[in-house]
Amino acid sequence: MKKIALMFVALLAAGSAIVAQIPSTGFGPGQAPALGPLVNGTDFSGTWRPNQLVVDSQTAAGDLADFGGIPFNDAARLYALAWPASRQTVKQHQCMGYVTPYFWYAPGNYRIWEERDSFTQRLTAWRFFGQIAQGDRTVYMDGRPHPPAYAPHTFAGFSTGEYQGNVLTVTTTHLKRGWIKANGVPQSDAATVREHYIRHGDVITVLAVIDDPVYLSEPLSKASMLVRQAKDPDAWLYACDDSEQIQGRKNDVVPNHLFGQNPYVREYADRRKVPLVAALGGADTMYPELANKVGDAATSEAVVKTRMTPSGPALASRAPDPTPNDGQIHTLHVAGNVYMLTGDGANIAVQVGPQGAFVVDAGAGKLSEKIIEAIGKLSAKPIQFMVNTSFHPDHTGGNSKLQAAGADPSLSGSFFSLQFADAGKGATIIGHLNTQVRMQDHKLLAPPSDTFLEDRRRKYHNGEPVEMFPQQAVTDGDTIVHFRRSDVIVAGDIFTTTQYPFIDVKNGGSLQGEIQSLNFILDRTVYLHDEDGGTMIIPGHGRVTDEWEVAEYRDMLVIIRDRVQSMIRSGATLQQVLAARPTADYDPRYGATSGAWTTDMFVEAVYTSLKNPPKIETAR
């Protein structure tokens, strides 16, 4: 049985290059797709182009501050008003993909085709391909479930479909943060989009309904139309390469407008003779009662003023926590030889192969037996190496049990065994010297014994180079681990998808170091196609990502830094900065009003970092 398990692992490793490059199918390793239901409905196959009338009346990009009719919340409006088009010059934004339904508003060609099981001829999937940004969507029709919440998101998302009469209804989750309109109006990565495809002759109408708990206060409906093309246009590709668009700009610069200082906020409204309160969007701009707010100029201006800067109470995140807190350990294949285990504190990375497992972080220590069992299912050999990305207990609480379950055969029989009776009896724990020191100071069990301080630590293990880079980000003893052949980076708490970074100022953390470390990660990542795939990232907490989410996180921190820095220059106190809510546009995604790491604690860490900057180079 063990041989079969090992063969399976080897096969997975051999196929890793392919597995890493395709979207998640919703099935786990070894799970075959179901036969699927017999489905019959309208045939959408063919080549299509958008209806020009729709393109003319509702361009994908939109004008600056043209938000009317979008039922977004105050946070989304602030996000959009802080966005300058110059943001598109930042490397990671140059080849951003399209989420749906924005996908259907591009001015290029579309192809739709069906995939059928060759044995049963059952419809297994619809495929949608859009020329602009080369969007490539699969709509599964075989009844498979959506992937778990901790699986990666893509610009295409994960779609399943069903016929309701002759209407094809498609439900899409696992989308990245994209655009509702590319003038800064965001669609969050927590959005669910339901599309209804209706065909009348040579016209397809697509009615999309976006539910976005982060940025929409009501569902947003958008319609688009496709017209059948009699002849294949033979123009399908749109290769995108990012480049040095702005030379000489430091990598910690992300263009943004400070709150209330967007110089173009009135441009669209003035040009189109639209009341500004209507152009600034929000659910009330969908309804006729808005007229009551614009009837009087003074009243209208007062409403506008409240909409251009943060107002109201601080918000907590409305994005679902992707971490399953069900008392179980869940395993996800990330890429190549690397898996993520989640369910006990911080995420754990496990690399397997012909040698013992290489494990990054050990969890909180509450479910260590289940973690050891889960690792045992991936590797028949004991854990050989462990790395801690920080000293925090949610990363190191399981150290002692996981170490005891392991063994380091590279030490047994070496000169170490002459000096230490227990040499090799247990996994070797590697970590930043400051992690060792902090753990000893806090009397935490099993600190790293194999340390490094300034230079990278490296090993060639399980058939691939493994690099460990010392960082000073959320603490002064952080480590980033890069499995180079699998091309997976384990970021620790330098990057999470669930909260603002836990910048532990008392233990050497700083905002500047955090931004520098995120840029360090981005200097090592390569996307597969248009900011999707390629190098995969395991965050300290939350779901697996690629570079796009890391760049978004970096952007957010730079923008918040700029706001707080501006207030400090004006002489603001911490209380004044907190009252100004410099994180207001990101709070529905990352904020917390209670718990161990609140938004206020994060803002205080930002303020402290900027008032007492670290003595390290923080940008190149």
Add this chain to the structure above:
Amino acid sequence: MKGTLLVIALVISLFAGTLYAHHSFTATYDTSKTVMIEGKVTQFLLRNPHSFLHIAVIGKDGKEETWNVEWAAAGQLGGSGVTRDSLKVGDPVVINGNPARDPADQRLRMVSVKRTSDGFNWGLRPGQTFD
């Protein structure tokens, strides 16, 4: 280099039509104005979705500064006879373009380019535009 930076704010149209690019040029550039720069090519990136020319220009303060000029996609340029060999590092050029809304970018959307050494040009004939 005797290049000079001439900023000629020509109001062409306050109401430029909507463009169907993958991003909005009207959001990125002030298409109601045209700026002329004169300098030397430092890099030509023939790329999709848009190409870029980097130009070394001597500013009013006498210091060299880099201007970034956004141009058409490689395929569109190929269709109008521009290849990767059309412009080389060091070529002296005069460029007219729409300035970026953010002056800090020192960025233009290409309207026309002319190489002063031999008259090679793009954007001066009908149809030589891009979106």
